[in-house]
Amino acid sequence: MAQRSSQISGYLALVALVSVTAWAFYGLSSLAEGRLAGSVFTDPYIHRILGFSLKQAALSASAAVLLAVPVARALYYLPNLLGKRAFLALCLLCFVLPTLILITGLVALLGSAGSLSPYLGKSWNLYGLQGILLAHLFLNLPFAIRSFYLQLQALPASSWILARQLKLSSWQQWAVLEWPQLRARLLTVWVFIFVLCFNSFAVVLSLGGGPQSTTLEVAIYQALKYDFNIPEALSLAWLQLLITGSFYLAMTRFGSSAWLSADTARPEFLPRLRSWQMLYQQLIYYLTWTFFLLPLLALIPSWWQINFEGLTKINLIKPLITTLSLGLIAASLAVLIAVLVLSPIRWARRQQQQQKQWLLEGLANHSLVLPAMVLSVGLYVWSLRHLDLEVWGIFFVILVNTLILVPFAVQQLKPRLFQFDDQYQYLAQQLKLNAWAYWQVVLPWLQRDLQAAFVLCLLLAMGDVAVFSIFATDTWISLPWLIYSYAGSYRIAEASVLACLFLLICAALVVWLEKIKNK
Amino acid sequence: MKTSYFLPLFMLFSLGIAQAADKPILTVYTYDSFVSEWGSGPKLEAAFEQTCHCDLKFIAVEDGVSILNRLKIEGDQAKADLILGIDDGLMEEARATQLIAEHGQALDKLSTSLKWVDKDFLPYDYGYFAFIYDSSKITKPVSSLKELLESDAKVIYQDPRTSTPGQGLMLWMKAVYGDQAASAWQQLAKHTVTVTKGWWEAYSMFLEGGADYVLSYNTSPAYHVLSDKKEQYKAAAFSEGHVAQVELAAVLKSSQQPELAKQFLSFLISPEAQSIIPVTNWMLPVIDGIELPPIFSQLIQPQRIGFTPAEVAEKRAEWVREWRSAAAK
DSSP states (O other): HHHHHHHHHHHHHHHHHHHHHHHHHHHHHHHHHHHHHHHHGTTTHHHHHHHHHHHHHHHHHHHHHHHHHHHHHHHHHHHTTHHHHHHHHHHHHHSHHHHHHHHHHHHHSSTOOSSGGGGGGGOSSSSHHHHHHHHHHHHHHHHHHHHHHHHHEEEEEHHHHHHTTTTTOOOHIIIIIIHHHHHHHHHHHHHHHHHHHHHHOOHHHHHHHHHGOOOOHHHHHHHHHOOOOOOHHHHHHHHHHHHHHHHHHHHHEEEEEESSSSSOOSSOOOOOOHHHHHHHHHHHHHHHHHHHHHHHHHHTTTTHOOOHHHHHHHHHHHHHHHHHHHHHHHHHHHHHHHHHHHHHHHHHTTTHHHHHHHHHHHHHTGGGTOOOHHHHHHHHHHHHSSOOOHHHHHHHHHHHHHHHHHHHHHHHHHHHHHHHHHHHHHHHTTOOOHHHHHHHHHHHHHHHHHHHHHHHHHHHTTTHHHHHHHHOSSOOOOOOHHHEEEETOOHHHHHHHHHHHHHHHHHHHHHHHHHHHHH | OGGGGGHHHHHHHGGGGGGOOOSOEEEEEEHHHHHHHSSSSHHHHHHHHHHHHHHEEEEESSSHHHHHHHHOOOOGGGSSEEEEEEETTHHHHHHHTTBBBBOOGGGBBBOOOOOOSSOEEEEEEEEEEEEETTOOOOOOOOOOOHHHHHHHOOOOOOTTTTTTHHHHHHHHHHHHHHGGHHHHHHHHHHTTTEEEEEHHHHHHHHHTTTOOOOEEEEHHHIIEEEEEEEEOOEEEOOOTTTEEEEEEEEBBOOOOOOOHHHHHHHOOOHHHHHEEEEEOOOOOSSSTTTOOOOOHHHHHOOEOOOHHHHHHHHHHHHHHHHHHHTTTT
């Protein structure tokens, strides 16, 4: 019985997920009457955008992967680095950091009136490819570092002992031990970062600086919001779907990438380093610290410039409550739905129906390749004609965010539930537990992962700008959106104060997440 | 899904938007800087509500082009009775939606220099697009569009797709360069800092020292003199002439309160409103005999060039495509 009911609710949840997407596409097609703008595929402007999207994503991914390797090695080789735990937590924070905090920090640091800009020469301009790359590097380098570091830690001590007995040089150690260990992971991480950057929205919108650095995602937004050209937006959306979809397929083939796992116990045996090597790796480590901290610290000096009288006028409470409620509801829903949709997936796995499992997982994760923009705009176009968005807008923000978060929650919970199946499912079946009793066993087993998935989703949902930008009205303002409007009108002091506050909330959540992971 | 979760959230926030009872509500779509605390919106609202026994409500979108886009999406479901903030460049496209009613105002009140004869759209202010610079930093400003393009001065302008000044620059480029506009855009792109979505983003970035020239209006220096007590900001006069922008209001056919809406239009061109607009929206009045602060007589008085609204409506999409291809290179 327990099996049946959780399977049925799982299928219902899947149907709900897919119907939201279908609803969005219906919204778009009904306005365009299903027309696609064929001209999109011959328009040189679109070719250029496509080229730029691919170029910036490839550059961002390559830079992150290349720079992460030496940092991960430094972390691995020098277990006693000062503040290493804090560094790993900071890496996590940077990866889930709401992009607007970073953008505000970068503008305060390197914008036209930034504190570092005078040292960069007259021709320096943050806006354009360089700004986009810097922001993407900041957001994704930490992910790559954590991922490679964990991979290196999996090197068995016996290999190192053998390497020493064979008197391998450090170059040979790299070629024989480290490189083979990292190689497979390198590609997965590259593709993952590539897809993230290819879909990047807020960074490109804020730091792109005009048509010469526009991505497909931003072009979709512009086609809809600027030109009101629905057929063009629809065609661009299909194009985007096609590209991210194929990269996603490639990624799932190469396997997933662990990066959130705890920093496991320190390896018992490590190769000895020469003193210049140690110095060099310490240098890398501290430089990376500086790179991660600078844009965040740049938020602070503005506090002195601020006009506190003006600040009291900012109504902080409402955006704060909006953002927190939005995050809490979307994250709870996403985790709940993830648990539900995993039921039929686990069933298929237990029955060894591999194709069915693959199909169901694809359906659960389908929003990973859907541009958030397309979902939001489809629903927006539909609801403008049917609903009062001043009231219902926030409902759609939550809906779309939930849909986007489900794959992240599924990713977090899947391994643990599979493990449960392998170890206890048979027992649970023998005991003929009813649904209530069954979940009473499963949920405590899952507790840590549920918490972790929840906090991760909460962080991601709170930082959302893309979805919010579509549904924003005067009635609803989220914290990131408020920061965006201050940063957009170049009131960097106000933007910085809000960003600092937001940063503190996120940092607290990350510390909590680290605690859960290290328990 | 658990819709019950949303209910308390809605109730919490709907408290904030509870309406004042009984009075008819007149809703106006406009752009955001018009309703900001220092803009014309709040002052016009206070003045109009004293006589109309109604509740005037502004719904602000990012800019003029967005007003039109929203109208196109909503069709006759629009919540607004009036739109305010479309300009003459967008006029024909707005008319083509067939959502606009006649304004029913006597046009003889308007300045004859405007030569306004349209029956659907009513002007409430106008100005000339101009590049603003800081005369304490630039002692020899450029004196023509050509000179600006050929210089290496850092320029910020707005996206022609979203912002009416951006569209104004597009018309300006076409009026001056015609078929050569694409290469002119490319020349400009070489020293463009950024292309922003709206006027306010561009202008604030310029004030922070982000550029040498920013696209705005010939009236912008008046704002600095009167609000900021700063005299260094000046508009550069271009020998080719300048494109003008006439800002327009119109009643929607779907309005439930056409009489009240027309009353608002009539108020908009009354001496009372026309004295508020120049010193809050920083544009020129559309009726004669408004007494303005002395700085207004020191503004540059450009020669007007450009296109008719019908020409713009016909070519706008093509010109936007030309711009985005050229500027993307």
